[in-house]
Amino acid sequence: DGRQLATRSQDGTMKVWDVRNIQKPLRVFDDLENSGACDCIYSPDRQLLLTTTSTTRRDKTDINGFLHFFDLVSLQMIYSHELTATRDGRAVPVGGTRLSWAKAINQVIVGHSNGDIRVFYDPEMSKKGALLGVQRGFKKKNVDDYELNPVILNPNALEMFKQGPSEK
Numbered sequence: 621d622g623r624q625l626a627t628r629s630q631d632g633t634m635k636v637w638d639v640r641n642i643q644k645p646l647r648v649f650d651d652l653e654n655s656g657a658c659d660c661i662y663s664p665d666r667q668l669l670l671t672t673t674s675t676t677r678r679d680k681t682d683i684n685g686f687l688h689f690f691d692l693v694s695l696q697m698i699y700s701h702e703l704t705a706t707r708d709g710r711a712v713p714v715g716g717t718r719l720s721w722a723k724a725i726n727q728v729i730v731g732h733s734n735g736d737i738r739v740f741y742d743p744e745m746s747k748k749g750a751l752l753g754v755q756r757g758f759k760k761k762n763v764d765d766y767e768l769n770p771v772i773l774n775p776n777a778l779e780m781f782k783q784g785p786s787e788k
Contacts, residue, residue: 624692626669628652628660634671636695647695653685656733657717664723667692672703672716672730685715687730687740705736 624646625637632652635645652658653673660671669690676683689699705714718731725748727741 622666624666626660626662626671628654628658628671630654630656634660634669636669636692649690649697652688653715655715658685658715659717659719661719661721662692663721664726668698670719670721670728672719674715675713675733682713684713685733687716687719687728701740703730703732703738705732705734707734 623639625639625642627635627637629635632650632654634649634652636647636649637645652671653676655674655676658672658674660669662669669692671688671690673685673688675685685703687701687703688697690696691698703714703716705712712734714736715733716730717733720729721727722729725741726746727739730738730740732738
């Protein structure tokens with residue numbers, strides 16, 4: 621209804637305010653780790669509020685960040701998804717930094733703290749976007765698509781063929 625405002629803070633909170641009365645927030649969500657810049661955004665229909673959390677370190681273990689969904693009517697968290705990433709086959713800790721909900725294609729784009737971008741979508745409700753690559757499948761390779769690395773021999777590089785400086 622355009623009367624709510626959400627704020628995200630580095631103290632690990634997200635607050636939902638009524639802009640007609642900003643003396644006290646409608647709801648404060650705690651324990652939302654934010655060690656840098658975590659966004660909070662509304663869904664295009666303004667029924668949901670989304671935010672991400674940063675990676676945390678507990679008991680010498682890195683904990684991944686999460687993508688959280690909140691219902692704006694009940695002001696309750698309704699879903700959380702752990703953000704994950706791998707490098708060279710190993711899991712690496714990752715948090716969320718930036719969020720965007722692409723209304724035209726109904727997909728959520730999340731920027732990760734390690735530079736990756738992840739696109740979340742519903743195969744039934746989303747349109748195009750990330751689905752274009754998913755629906756195509758793998759391209760079959762033709763024998764002509766392969767390029768061999770030929771060995772190039774340079775006879776002048778061999779000691780027996782090197783010529784001395786010219787005597788002109």
